[in-house]
Amino acid sequence: MTSIIISRLTNVDNIRNNRLRELEETQVDLDSVRTFLKFKKEFEIDKNEVKWKRYLEARKDYILCKRKLQDASIGSIAERLEKLNGDLESGIANLKKELAKLENTITVLQTIERVIGIVSRIVLLAR
Numbered sequence: 001m002t003s004i005i006i007s008r009l010t011n012v013d014n015i016r017n018n019r020l021r022e023l024e025e026t027q028v029d030l031d032s033v034r035t036f037l038k039f040k041k042e043f044e045i046d047k048n049e050v051k052w053k054r055y056l057e058a059r060k061d062y063i064l065c066k067r068k069l070q071d072a073s074i075g076s077i078a079e080r081l082e083k084l085n086g087d088l089e090s091g092i093a094n095l096k097k098e099l100a101k102l103e104n105t106i107t108v109l110q111t112i113e114r115v116i117g118i119v120s121r122i123v124l125l126a127r
Helices: 002-030 033-046 049-071 074-101 105-123
Strands: none
Touching (some): 002 105, 074 105
């Protein structure tokens, strides 16, 4: 019984490490000069301060969620991570695509917020 639990937690820890690696890779694109300048240029054109603040807030929240996932005890998030792993993996993949295209900043923001929401549900109530 104990070996089954250890095996399961090891598997979940591997899943977490894979998602953390993907989140880190995506954060590089999110924090890139290219992305920053795209949002800054749109702000200068349409003077949409709400969108600009939303972008800055999303970057900050993305980092915080990633850190919470990293710091959470594996036992406290195992079940939720297993359940939401597919959603998180898909969300990160979609975010990578949107950041690579960087065509529609609203879509980028919505995709960032979707990933943040999934991670938040995983780490909710984590110790």
